[in-house]
Amino acid sequence: MSAKVTIHDVARESGVSIKTVSRVLNREPNVKADTRDRVQAAVAALNYRPNISARSLAGSKAYLIGVFFDNPSPGYVTDVQLGAIARCRQEGYHLIVEPIDSTADVEDQVAPMLATLRMDGVILTPPLSDHPVVLSALEREGVSYVRIAPGGDIDRAPWVSMDDRLAAYEMTKHLIDLGHRDIGFIIGHPDHGASRLRHQGFLDAMRDAGLAVRDGRVEQGMFSFRSGFEAAERLLGGSDRPTAIFASNDDMALGVMAVANRLRLDVPNALSIAGFDDTPGARITWPQLTTVRQPIFAMAGAAADMLMDGVEREEGAPPPSKVLDFELVVRESTGQAPA
Amino acid sequence: MSAKVTIHDVARESGVSIKTVSRVLNREPNVKADTRDRVQAAVAALNYRPNISARSLAGSKAYLIGVFFDNPSPGYVTDVQLGAIARCRQEGYHLIVEPIDSTADVEDQVAPMLATLRMDGVILTPPLSDHPVVLSALEREGVSYVRIAPGGDIDRAPWVSMDDRLAAYEMTKHLIDLGHRDIGFIIGHPDHGASRLRHQGFLDAMRDAGLAVRDGRVEQGMFSFRSGFEAAERLLGGSDRPTAIFASNDDMALGVMAVANRLRLDVPNALSIAGFDDTPGARITWPQLTTVRQPIFAMAGAAADMLMDGVEREEGAPPPSKVLDFELVVRESTGQAPA
DNA sequence: TTGATACTTGACAGCGCTGTCCAATCATCG
DNA sequence: CGATGATTGGACAGCGCTGTCAAGTATCAA
Known part of the structure; x- marks a missing residue:
């Protein structure tokens, strides 16, 4: 040594x-x-x-930023980490990862960790971005944090996001432009703020196009493959089926794809399928999934920047925030509606 | 506060x-x-x-364990993190994640980080487990480390692994027991030590069953979906095709599945497909993939334990190591060989 | 030249904890 | 009952760095 x-x-x-x-x-x-x-x-x-320990003991900075996540989609978490680290490295910061199990006592997990390790800030990923216990624990301990893609209570703390509603709107419009009139939708996990926004975007696009959302065309999912699979079974079970299904994330879209395969429905000729997130899984299927690319890497980087800048918020002013651009990724799983 | x-x-x-x-x-x-x-x-x-900073400044322990990874399969990385954290929490340790880009200067990335943050130990995931520059940097700085699934040079440092050869052997045997005689194999990324072992297991099982591996039945892959896809195109392109394909990881197996779908080959009736790793993707397809479940979570936990115990190795004795059990997960992508 | 006003630099006291070393206390035995 | 060794508790000195505060030095206008 x-x-x-x-x-x-x-x-x-x-x-x-x-x-x-x-x-x-x-x-x-x-x-x-x-x-x-x-x-x-x-x-x-x-x-x-x-030496980082000496620095943080003597000074006010710890050179440590935390990333909290819960029951994560692995691709999402990895992207967040990579995005955050890219920025942290330049400034000599390091990343501490802390999985939180929100089915257990969250307070017990968060409070001790904040006390032992005085992190300079924490990046919250969904669904933790909207977890009231986590937010108040952080506030009580005086640790600043940035929320990624929060679902509401937008003025409470800094956040970074993308326009989920608009993205869902445009994806729906993409489907409508392809001639689809009867479109099914699978809602995401109710704890994730984005779920509501995506659903809203779908409804808005349908309304703006003068299209009706038929009864039974909207199913509740949980962001998991299985929930998507089950929703698709309900959606596609009868003979009267939609010509396209828009799932609120890729995992569920893959579930739809599996049902379509099983029913021998040709994708995209008999059924168009759209996802959301552009996870690695979106390309690990055939046909590859049309989806929305979230700027996760960039969002995490922006969050890290906010934390390291440590901008003090002025009394009364809204917290700093940033909305990044998404990208519609059109691949082979969507196509012209059947005649 | x-x-x-x-x-x-x-x-x-x-x-x-x-x-x-x-x-x-x-x-x-x-x-x-x-x-x-x-x-x-x-x-x-x-x-x-x-306070952790004060502790590590005054004492010899930092209560920090690093996880290094490179170009990771997200599912693998997340599993490693969760497994390591589960143990660390109990002992008051925290996890620092450090992605290493091995296409850039590795020394420049590792050395500064080890100097600023005196971690108690580092967990190395493949392919970093076998990266000579990383290993020597760690040794030079006197930071102990545990390698997960190293490919060779086994006596150099502590490691945790599973028997990749045996797992591949048993998977091949599973295929043979289903009546397959003509089996294709896709080798993994050459930088990963496990690739060689899995290949060897396949060859051994074929030999022990008295079966020949026909020319052109073994393809080189890179552990990616795309490389599996391309290998499968070569394997399945002609009319003379194997009745089963064993890919060295799930991503590549999914690539094979995509080619099979495109060629309208019925899986598993016309073609059996086996993967390796049991990544989330294995279930995010239909039919679901027969694969090998790696005890990644447990391996990471064991690695963390070794680091926290800080067992000093005796002169001359081999480093501590642990081989954990794998599990053959038989799902729907493998079936009886066609008559 | 002088005083006032920058700009530069350094001495020193901790940050909160552990390691070392010594003192006090206790148990045990010849 | 005193001597001996084991057990228990405490004083103190840093770990390597930053924050505070004061001293030193250059610069400039009057």
Whole structure:
């Protein structure tokens, strides 16, 4: 193990006090350019890295950002992590991941962890973005947080999102443009705020096109493959079936695809299927899924940025927020409506 | 923000010195039961949590375990994280995730991170388990690590694994028992140690059954859906095709499934398909995939345990290791060979 | 030249905890 | 009953860094 280089070594090497080294490290103003250069040279020469524990003990920053998730879609979680880390690395921050089991006592999981590890901030992923106990625990402990894709109570804290309603609207419009008139819809998990928005987007698009949503054409799902499968069985079970089904996420769309395969319905010629999220699974099927690409990577990066900037919110002003662009990904699972 | 409770508060509350509180916290011996109880009562009453930065600065433990991964299958990574965390929570440890991009300069990514954050240990997932630069960086910095499913150089450091060869052997045997004689195989990514072992298991089973592996029946894949798809096109392209295909992971098996669908080959009646890993995708298809369930969750947990125990290896003795059981998951994608 | 006003730098005191070392207390035995 | 060793508790010194505050130095107008 290489002997630990400390700030004292750097100070000695460059002939200044440790405080000045600290100033250079933290990019504080009021250091002569010449001094700064000498210190930086010493840092490089000794290959010095500040110790994060000492920094966080002495100072106010912990250089640690948490990511909380619950019962995650693996692809989503991984994307969030990658997006957040990409930003954190540049600033010397690290990412702590904390799965939360919201079927157990959430308070018991969150409170101790916040007390032991004073994180600079936490990124909340759905459905935790809307979990009241998590939010209040964070607030009580004074840990700032950013919500990804919150479903409501938008003025409570900073958030990053995309326009789920608009995305669902455009996907529905895509289907309508292909000639579909009778479209089925599968709602997402009721705990996820996005579910409502996507449903609304679907309804709005249908209304704006002057199309009726027929009875029994909207099914409740849970964002899981199985729930999509079961919803599709109900939707496609009789002889009177819709010509297209729009599922609120890819997993459920894949469930629909499985039912279609089983019923020997040709996708997309007999039935068009659309998903939402563009998870890896969307490409791991044939035909590949038409879906909406969420800017998850970018959303997480933006959330990390907000946390690291540590912008103080002014009294009365709305919290900072950011809406990123989605992208309609049209692949082979949607096509012209049958005549 | 609730005022911070420190070890001094607990000491005052329970009428002992801070050192004694520290002893109780760290389960050190030589504290009278009575004293221990008083301290624990005070800890509970004040809702005290030791500050992790102070602990790691003063002591030798950091209470931080790293998980390194590269270009991960999201399901795999998530499973590893969940498995590791389950153990870490009990001991008050936290998990730091660090994606490594092995197409860039690995040294530049690993060295600074190890220096700033003195982790107690690192869990390496494939293909990083076999990455020479990562291993030597870790060794140079004196950070202990556990490799998950290493492909070779087994005596270098502790590891956790399953018997990939045997699992592939048994899956092949399952196919043979169903009457298949002409079986195709798709090899995994050459950088993953497991690829070789799975291939070997396949060959061994064929040999033991007295079956020949025909020319052109073994294709190289890259563990991706696309590579499986392309391999399957070659395998199934002509009229002379195998009756079963065993892909080295699920993603590739799904690729095979897609080709089969496109060619209107009935699975499993005309073609049996087997995968490996039991990723979520294995169930997100129809028919569902026969595959091998890797005990990823358990392997990660075991790795975390090894790290937290911090067992010192004796000179000359082989490093600790653990081989966990796999499980053959027979679902609908494999069936009797056609007559 | 002088005082006022920047700008730079450093001394020092902790942050909250553990490791070391010593003192006090207790049990046990010849 | 004193001596011996084991058990238990506490004082104290940092771990490596940042925040505070004050001192030193350069700059400029009067």
